[in-house]
Amino acid sequence: MADSRRLKALGWIAALVLLALLAWTASGPWRAVAGIREAVQAGDARALARHVDFPALRASLRPQVQDRIVRAAGVDAQSGAFAAFGLTVATGLAGGLVDAMVTPTGLAAIMEGRKVWERAANVPPPSRAGTSAAPEPVPAPRLRFESFSRASATVSLDDGDELVLVLTRHGLQWRLSDIRLPPA
Template structure:
């Protein structure tokens, strides 16, 4: 008789577990953005590393940075052999810079450098609980699902341009995997 009662509740238990799993997965992008936001506010590179897929992020940023360099150089810079060589060297350096900076160690160094710079300027470092002096990272993101495993968070920058953060899901974990930089400003004429 106990087996019949257990079997009667089994579908409800399975349904509740599936709803909980779906809810956990669906709220993943918001939890990842909040994790990134808190890690940046507290300048915790190891916490940030849990929410960022660094190889994918580097792969998304390199071509965008290199494209901006080529556009900034203009058509005249690509016309001569020495100019083209200089542009290819600059593109390679930009790619190397992205490789070096978009790592947990690189971000930690940037964060530590900012701490040192603030100390030199007389700004006391914020405590883990007092982050009110810092601007809000990823302020007011607009989240949108592109698919069951991909979501974007669009953030409006100070100049009105929009930065898109692309989060991807692997299993139950959501991580920042791509950044779509705002279009470059038109060069002055």
């Protein structure tokens, strides 16, 4: 009788531990977005780096930026050999630009509405119209799960477009791994 009670108690403890672990994992995207927001507001690049998978983020942004350059150049830029060479150089430079921007300092500057060199020079972030307060990084995201290991946080921008931040789970930790830019 005592063994069955002990076994039953161990079963309940195991179920509670499993439930707590699931709750911790499920709350990960919210905690990651809050951590990103706090790190940007505090100007703590090291804390921001804990919440961002920089190699994956660079890999996801590079083709998006290059695609925008090709689309902006139009069909005429691809018709001649010299124009095609220029377009190739421009897309290569875009890859370098993404590599330079997707750093803790660059990402924090983007989320604050500043340019990277303004953040590096300690130029204060721009204020919202009618207020002296700096804009809040990642303001009011709408979070949703895409799968058990992937969630997205959609942020409405001032111009009406939406920016989608994709968080990926690695073990028990959620990290920003992709940013889906709004349509050009």
